[in-house]
């Protein structure tokens with residue numbers, strides 16, 4: 001078939017149209033998987049690894065690696081959006097939803113309205129509890145049917161795909177529910193407390 005500029009133009013346009021509804025404003029599509037870490041990749045010993053759920057100071061539940069992997073597992077395929085403007089389509093994650101973690105400690109829902117994610121190495125990030133339940137977030141142990149790469153959060157990371165990816169704490173060690181909202185690591189440094197990519201909530205005041 002003849003390669004005319006007109007037919008090429010007609011082929012390109014529907015692709016752009018389709019992506020317009022799938023890429024949040026100010027984002028561009030990548031096919032690699034960039035690494036964004038505020039510090040070094042921690043060395044983690046699976047034999048000592050623990051994941052905890054806390055309501056303030058009260059421990060609701062704690063899992064070893066084996067116990068964590070015995071919890072119900074869920075797979076999701078989703079787009080992700082980093083505040084540094086890259087978006088990646090159709091990422092596949094497997095892990096335990098926060099709903100199933102709460103169920104495992106006998107709760108129907110979050111015990112408090114806000115939550116702080118805590119990571120090995122000290123990274124934190126905060127959210128309204130409503131944003132990590134009802135299927136909106138999981139603690140993932142696999143990406144693309146393989147264990148996470150160390151720099152992407154091995155052995156476990158949060159995945160909250162509807163918000164900018166800094167909310168998806170890598171090397172996660174626990175969730176701590178809180179009665180009031182408190183800023184995490186990037187939020188204290190001027191990033192938006194919520195981070196909705198569709199509203200371009202990158203920084204405080206956006």
Ligand SMILES: Nc1nc2c(c(=O)[nH]1)N[C@H]1C(S)=C(S)[C@@H](COP(=O)(O)O)O[C@H]1N2
Nearest residue numbers: 034035036037038119123152165166169170
């Ligand atoms: N523990 C921890 N989690 C983190 C970060 C970090 O520095 N430390 N960076 C965040 C940011 S800004 C982004 S965009 C994503 C990047 O995840 P990736 O490196 O797997 O792409 O992880 C988030 N989770």
Ligand SMILES: [Mo]
Nearest residue numbers: 036082083166
């Ligand atoms: Mo980020």
